Amino acid sequence: MKEEFEQLKDLAQEALKSVLDRDKLEVLKIEFLGRKGKMAELMKQIVNVADEERKLIGALANEVKTGLESAFSAKEQELAGAEEAGRAEKEWLDISEPGAWSKEGHLHPVTTAIGEISDIFARLGFACVRAPEVEWDYYAFESLNMPPDHPARDDWETFFIADGAQTAQGKGEKQGKMVLTPHTSNSQNREMAKGKLPIRMININRTYRRQSDVSHTPMFHQFEGLMIDQGVTIAHLKGVLDYFARTYFGAERKTRLRPHHFRFTEPSFEIDISCGVCQGHASSDSTCRLCKAGWLELGGAGMVHPNVIRAGGLDPEKYTGFAFGWGIERTLMMREGMQVDDIRTLYRNDLRFVKQF
Amino acid sequence: MNILVSYNWLKEYLQTNLSAEDFAAKTTNAGNSVEYIENMAHRFDNMVVGEITNIKDHPNADRLKIAEVKIGTMKKVEIVCGGVNLRVDMKVAVALPGSKVIWHGEGEPVELHETEVRGVKSYGMICAAAELGFPKYPQGEKDIWDLTNVTTEKAGVPLYNALGMDDAVFDIEVTSNRPDAASIIGQAREGSACTGDKFLWQAKDVMPDGIARAKVEVAVRETELCPKYEAVLLDNVKVGPSPWWLQKRLLLSGHRPINNIVDVTNYVLHEYGQPLHAFDADKLDHGIVVRKAEKGEKFLALDGNEYDLSKDMLVVADHAKPIAIAGVMGGEETGTTVETTRVILEAATFNPVSVRRTARALNLHSDSSAQFERGLSTQSTRPALARAVELIKEIADAQVASEVTSVQAEPYQREAFPFDPKEAKALMGVALSDHEMISILERLGFEVKEAGSNYEVKVPYWRDHDIENKVDLVEEIARVYGYEKIPSILPAGEIDPEHQDQTIVWERRVKELLRGSGLSETYAMSFISGKELSNAGYDPEMSVKLQNPLASDLEYMRPCLIPTMLTTIEKNQRMFPEAQLFELAPIYLPNKEDIPNHKMQLLMAIYEKDGACAFTKAKGILERLMREAGVRQYRFERPESSDSSPLPRGRSGGGLECLLHPTRSANVWVGNHEHVGRIGEVDKQVLNAFGIEQSVILIDLDFDALVPHLSLAKTYTPIPLYPEVKRDLAFVLDRTVEFSQIEAKLKEASGLLREVELFDTYCGSGVEAGKKSLAVHLTFRLADRTLEADEVDEEIAKLRNVLQEQFSATMRS
Known part of the structure; x- marks a missing residue:
């Protein structure tokens, strides 16, 4: 019996030597150490051994079994180590091949800009509202302190709806003709008329002017901000515009207000932002490809004209406010430094354009 | 509009020591935006006065000469020159190598080098005025600039000295409400306000010379359109070119020197901001009448063109004919010429709207009309007239021969x-x-x-x-x-949390979701042509129409996004034979009571060769959107047969029915019973009308109706504790049996069946015509214990039975 165990041990160790891979090792392991393997078979015979020898043989059998088990596991570790060492070589990948993309979609850059802009103002409590685009003259002009003969009300600058006044029976007479809004400021009167104060609103919408060339599209987007409350000052307007400009364009950018003229605000300003290309260093001696003398024009703003506040049904002696607004297309191109040589490209829906965003 | 302001000129009215840059910075901050400063001396770097001492023929070119030019006391050079007025002893502008000139008066300045012209060395260039940046200087086309009468400086003197160009010119933006700032004096006054430096201007009046004998008769018939008219007669006028100092200022201001009389009117316009006009008094038929034009009246203006006037236009006339379109332009016939000796000088106030409409209608714009359009005071005529008289006396030897005739409709009321x-x-x-x-x-x-x-x-x-x-x-x-200097402060105060327009909020989320599904967003104009509308089956007359479209083919406002989307597909189909697009935009529907209804429409378009394939993708996109946007309940229903019959088109929500394939379209319902739109393949005829070669599936949704069903709220079902068992079935049945029926019946038949997933549909060889082969994954599960294999076998047997009995299916596995 003893010899048989010794032989099995030698046999197994001999067989182990020639094993080179883990599959073979597994087969061999089952052959020797499996449930019905050679070791098990042999161990079954221990019962036939005489009582006095059985204890000894039993001890030997266990010793052989333990020895074999550790030999197998040593072999397994040895093989695993060898395999691990070769893995990098075997599994080499060409990482310069292009990746496989899941299907990509694209948002129009105007959508993206609108999203970012409304997010920034949302943090200051300005909620998005929307006013009509096909609008009564009253909201687009009259209530905004625009005199009847103002050039913007001429039909070469603003789109009018055919038979607008007649189509809408009754109201036409009171609210004038129907126009496509040439600015988003019609939201001012409509918001004030809701009578809910204080007002902090943003209206981002399509606007229309009768112009079409490389830098104008007859339809474009503007955003309008309006704040009305007691004690609103120019300093607050500056605060809000600074916050926006520095968040949207970068903390290092500066803004300035330049006096300007709009009918619906008084005082009125143009908002300039320091140029991101020359960092505001352009002057008469060194020119910048993007800006005039270090500043870029961002848009218009001002303190809401008392006549506009009054038209909105509020008392200008009690309430003051500011309004600002400008073009989305211009704003986004200024930030991205995008050189779109013909702005009409934005609305031609050439997928070669759309798919770049 | 912008104004060019010579700093030297401005300093006649402002006592200041500020550099041009410092002045510009200050006045910009006060609202007079200086957009550009040109340091004039720089323009004349490396340029000197030259004197022609000898002229030789060019050996290789008939039209060129070789000029020997003295450019210093001891220095002479040879320059090749083509000027036809070249003569010995002439003083000329010599641009030496290293200087920059505007080649032939066009484009950007170019640096000169010593060069050979047709084989002859040329040391620089003898310039025309246009080549030095003065395209408006009056000289012959092939002339060089004759400086003989312009400067007394000798040869070799730097040109900027000789021309008196030690100046800076500001290009200043002036807003439409500030006609006063569109002038030298106005800018000087602004400068004084923002620098604190002394403003030197004072208004003057016209002083008659001796006893005024004559009187200018003026009758103003339209006091509304001409609230003020003043005129004065000047005698003994000698018309000729203006002196260089005056020409120079006009050139720096962008005006064209013509003759001393016209030049003075332009000079005063620029200095005071008040337009003036000079008539040749001897060409007028009696006095001046300010009236409206008569019907059919024609007028030859100073620009050499004849204009047809209409009855609403204001003219200045004599007793026979119009002599000026009021505030816009004078007449060719009554203008000043070298023969003129008596001049009537006009200073008036014309109605800004009338001037604007006339200029616009005639497409004739002038510096005067631009200024009148801003609205001038009736009180600014006299000082301007006085200034003009002063200058004309100085440079044209004239005498004042009359009192000023002054017609003012109403006494002036100071605000x-x-x-x-x-x-x-x-x-x-x-x-x-x-x-x-x-x-x-x-x-x-x-x-x-x-x-x-x-x-x-x-x-x-x-x-x-x-x-x-x-x-x-x-x-x-x-x-x-x-x-x-005003601080920047963020406003404090309450922020209203409930103030959120859900449509605007969801527009953004839905766009993001669609992008995530691989769709690209399009933005079309709101305008649409009648042809696009009728091609898609809409009646243009039922759309909102523009009175003054920019182009006649863009005269309607979109009542629907579909036609423009089809146009987009047509334009892109060659470069991109398949694509998945969407647009979320307002549409405008006529409303008898008020402004048009604005409704948000969400339109998706999936196009490729195979319509059936595209339909599956489109439906998947829509289902995914419903899931991701939190729509709990939605369903698709094949349209009733009556739906596919033509309905009135071009109405709200209408039109789509006849646009879509009758058996490849479905109504989309959400919630309990809300119809929010349709999905379907576009009718072949419509595609043909748009020239589209691909199959197009549209998903057209009424976004306003959809929004109340969208939600960010999520639900959670506990994760099953016990494993599921999966089995597959494949079977053949009639092509027109709908999967949704099969699914419903199978689920009805087996309580253990949790999911039926269709993974293959096949028609074609091996499958009998009119039949289809379907293959499904079936998932079985129990909530409270693990299923045994034979339990599942039993269920499968039941399901096979259902398929055979109820759908006459033949089992393939």
């Missing part, structure tokens, strides 16, 4: 407003002293008087149509004080 310093401070958000505020107003020409505890402020005439409210005074103070 005045109350001024409360407390209010001003409250609006600005800074504490300025009363003294500081009043001083600013006074420097701008306002008169400030104490009135009770506050003040009364009188508006100077040159701000007549601009200052119309007390708050305007605050702006004057704030802008001159400087906006940069």
